[in-house]
Amino acid sequence: MALGGNLAGNFTSSEALLEAALARFPQAGLPVLARSRWWRSAAWPDANGNEYRNGIAIVETNAPPEAVLEALFAIERSFGRIRGAPNAPRTLDLDLIAYGRRLNDGPGLILPHPRAHERLFVMGPLAEIAPDWRHPAIGRTAAELAREASVGRDATPV
Template identity: 50%
Template structure:
């Protein structure tokens, strides 16, 4: 189904400072504006409590895109969009204006100092699994099917934003 050269990628979006829902919409528009990225599917927006951090609740979503960018070039684009939205990294898991995580890329496995694919902790995070299940309920991660992994995270509250 992919045209030659185009690959599928899944990106997690999150924010908990400023107007998180508006920031996610702006980030999605910036991503879609890139000529080598096309939005394929978008989950609902969810409100979630911080995991391993503090601060206000997050708004999270997952977008599936088609891209001709390599995984590292896509990561560069995501980090540029974060910077344009005031993302700072004062300490690990600090509250953030915008967080864009490359979750998976066309079934590839990658382990470099800059990027690990699939994302090494997404199977433990309901704020990733719930929106991922919206767009790809049958998806299987290395740790198992998304819906089974989501049931294992039942203690993590995830509420539709609307």
């Protein structure tokens, strides 16, 4: 799971909001096995916006991926996320990056996430906790993909 956002909402910081969201995962049937540090990166596409904070959590579940995605959306909504324009500032963005080795290209759910491998703010945190994880479609490790990422090259751990 990828977690991110650049608006603190009712929290003192984006990190505090992300911690609170992560604390809800077990209640949603998504116990956290490992998690990364929070990473920072410049706002995009408008670099004048608030910096983003991102991280990765590895969870364990027997729920089907569609149910996991719905649980993530429910957590987002509980933190005030309103899905609007793509790439707009947001309090909370939760993404299902991969579900085991499963490949899916159906409506509403693409696995693995179609752009995660290009993003340092996703692959960097993933490489931090699971450097040998292999992308199910590309076959490259998280560490390799972090080195090769072309988006969010300014991302660094907080």
